Amino acid sequence: MNFLAGVGRFFLAFLSHTGRLAIFTGVALSHCVRPPFFPRLILRQLIDIGYFSLPVVGLTAIFTGMVLALQSHTGFAGFSAQSAVARVVLLSMARELGPVLAGLMVAGRIGAAMAAEIGTMRVTEQVDALTTLSTNPFKYLIAPRMIAAVVALPCLVVVDDIIGVFGGFLVGVYNLSYNPAVYLHDTWDSLHTTDVVSGLVKAAVFGFVIALMGCYNGFNSKGGAQGVGRATTNAVVSASILILTLDYVITALFFSS
Amino acid sequence: MSDIPANGATASASAGPKIRMVDVHKSFGAKKVLDGVTLDVGAGESVVIIGGSGSGKSVTIKCVMGLLRPDKGSIEIDGQETTHLSGYERDELMRKFGMLFQGGALFDSLKVWENVAFGLIQGRNMARGPARERAMETLAQVGLGADVAGLWPAELSGGMQKRVALARAIAARPDIIFFDEPTTGLDPIMADIINELIVKIVKELGATAVSITHDMHSARKIGDRMAMIYGGKLIWVGRTADIDQSGNPYVEQFIHGSAVGPIKMEVRG
Numbered sequence: 250m251n252f253l254a255g256v257g258r259f260f261l262a263f264l265s266h267t268g269r270l271a272i273f274t275g276v277a278l279s280h281c282v283r284p285p286f287f288p289r290l291i292l293r294q295l296i297d298i299g300y301f302s303l304p305v306v307g308l309t310a311i312f313t314g315m316v317l318a319l320q321s322h323t324g325f326a327g328f329s330a331q332s333a334v335a336r337v338v339l340l341s342m343a344r345e346l347g348p349v350l351a352g353l354m355v356a357g358r359i360g361a362a363m364a365a366e367i368g369t370m371r372v373t374e375q376v377d378a379l380t381t382l383s384t385n386p387f388k389y390l391i392a393p394r395m396i397a398a399v400v401a402l403p404c405l406v407v408v409d410d411i412i413g414v415f416g417g418f419l420v421g422v423y424n425l426s427y428n429p430a431v432y433l434h435d436t437w438d439s440l441h442t443t444d445v446v447s448g449l450v451k452a453a454v455f456g457f458v459i460a461l462m463g464c465y466n467g468f469n470s471k472g473g474a475q476g477v478g479r480a481t482t483n484a485v486v487s488a489s490i491l492i493l494t495l496d497y498v499i500t501a502l503f504f505s506s
Numbered sequence: 507m508s509d510i511p512a513n514g515a516t517a518s519a520s521a522g523p524k525i526r527m528v529d530v531h532k533s534f535g536a537k538k539v540l541d542g543v544t545l546d547v548g549a550g551e552s553v554v555i556i557g558g559s560g561s562g563k564s565v566t567i568k569c570v571m572g573l574l575r576p577d578k579g580s581i582e583i584d585g586q587e588t589t590h591l592s593g594y595e596r597d598e599l600m601r602k603f604g605m606l607f608q609g610g611a612l613f614d615s616l617k618v619w620e621n622v623a624f625g626l627i628q629g630r631n632m633a634r635g636p637a638r639e640r641a642m643e644t645l646a647q648v649g650l651g652a653d654v655a656g657l658w659p660a661e662l663s664g665g666m667q668k669r670v671a672l673a674r675a676i677a678a679r680p681d682i683i684f685f686d687e688p689t690t691g692l693d694p695i696m697a698d699i700i701n702e703l704i705v706k707i708v709k710e711l712g713a714t715a716v717s718i719t720h721d722m723h724s725a726r727k728i729g730d731r732m733a734m735i736y737g738g739k740l741i742w743v744g745r746t747a748d749i750d751q752s753g754n755p756y757v758e759q760f761i762h763g764s765a766v767g768p769i770k771m772e773v774r775g
Contacts, residue, residue, distance in 0.1 A: 378611040383629025
């Protein structure tokens with residue numbers, strides 16, 4: 250019976266958690282689309298999420314592109330390796346690795362920072378202080394972060410894709426002695442709108458998920474430093490899992506037919 | 507148990523009380539924090555709620571401000587029932603309030619003057635220029651010069667942060683000001699300076715003040731009346747001058763800070 254009670258308790262907790270998250274998402278979204286907006290805050294978040302994530306995301310992308318070229322060259326040895334390598338690097342970056350790796354890196358960098366900042370504001374009563382100063386915390390803290398993340402992630406992923414393909418090009422030309430003009434031509438030939446668009450849709454969804462998890466966990470943190478630490482961990486872990494899950498779902502939606 | 511009825515009329519309440527709480531209940535899970543709190547606060551009056559840690563002082567003022575919604579009971583501000591308000595009406599009501607938080611709760615991403623002007627710029631859509639001027643005036647009111655205005659909150663000492671937080675609470679000239687443990691964490695001299703400031707500012711603004719504290723020295727200085735909360739109920743309400751003759755064993759124990767007596771300290775907050 251104890252086991253069943255445990256399962257029941259877990260299930261009820263899961264349901265109430267899901268309900269709270271759903272309500273939070275609804276309220277946050279409603280504030281994202283209703284004025285007043287805070288352009289100054291949105292801009293600050295855009296710079297933080299987009300611009301300052303560039304080095305991390307760029308480094309990940311260039312090495313991912315390089316390793317993709319090396320591995321696929323080994324895999325395709327004996328076939329017409331050169332055009333296959335260019336194609337594999339481009340497709341993998343644009344469809345999957347670009348958005349997913351950028352999403353995971355930004356989840357670690359920005360999701361954690363959001364949860365820690367809002368969590369600290371919560372436990373030091375700064376969130377309550379906002380309310381007493383006639384400012385809705387959803388409007389002031391959460392909406393700017395959500396808007397900025399949804400806009401910034403696709404921009405990051407465009408840069409990320411280009412850097413990744415460039416990484417593959419470097420290895421292809423300098424390591425595997427491919428002809429640079431032919432490599433670029435093969436890349437260009439393999440470039441299709443759907444691949445890039447699906448990657449950008451993923452990026453926008455991942456941006457939303459990262460900001461939502463960061464804000465939700467920070468906003469609901471309690472119990473001082475330990476609570477903020479837990480909120481930060483939860484934000485990164487839940488965002489990462491959701492990114493990988495949603496990646497599959499969106500891929501299935503775009504490419505199943 | 508109380509010498510004066512808990513909702514006893516006050517001298518200045520002829521036009522109806524500023525704040526009227528009737529039978530307010532609030533629980534968190536199984537823990538009952540407020541168990542029927544009834545209190546009237548007259549316009550321009552300063553009431554101090556005293557009580558031990560975890561006795562429900564903070565929850566009481568958070569219920570009045572609408573940061574928490576009571577489970578049962580009525581809270582009227584200026585004769586208007588407020589417990590059901592939300593959205594726009596709640597925002598409108600919030601403009602009447604100012605609050606000094608226990609830890610200051612200054613926004614550490616904003617400079618001192620931006621903190622003070624925050625309620626004016628964001629809450630009342632004032633332009634930054636005039637809001638900055640008003641912030642400077644308010645900082646002067648709490649004894650801070652223009653040199654402090656451009657600093658970050660983290661660069662200030664605890665006492666200075668309290669002053670800035672006080673300036674922020676009063677910048678929009680609220681009707682009702684709440685003080686949450688205004689002297690906690692300050693040295694005795696700075697605590698007294700803050701007490702004097704509170705008395706001066708409440709008088710200057712003609713505001714109604716509700717404070718919570720466990721510092722009896724502070725309570726005597728800033729309160730016209732005191733209310734002692736214990737076990738989720740107000741067990742004594744009366745004039746500050748009468749507190750030494752309360753005849754209530756709980757109050758006696760609390761104001762003398764004695765470990766021996768009827769009060770059982772809450773272990774869990």
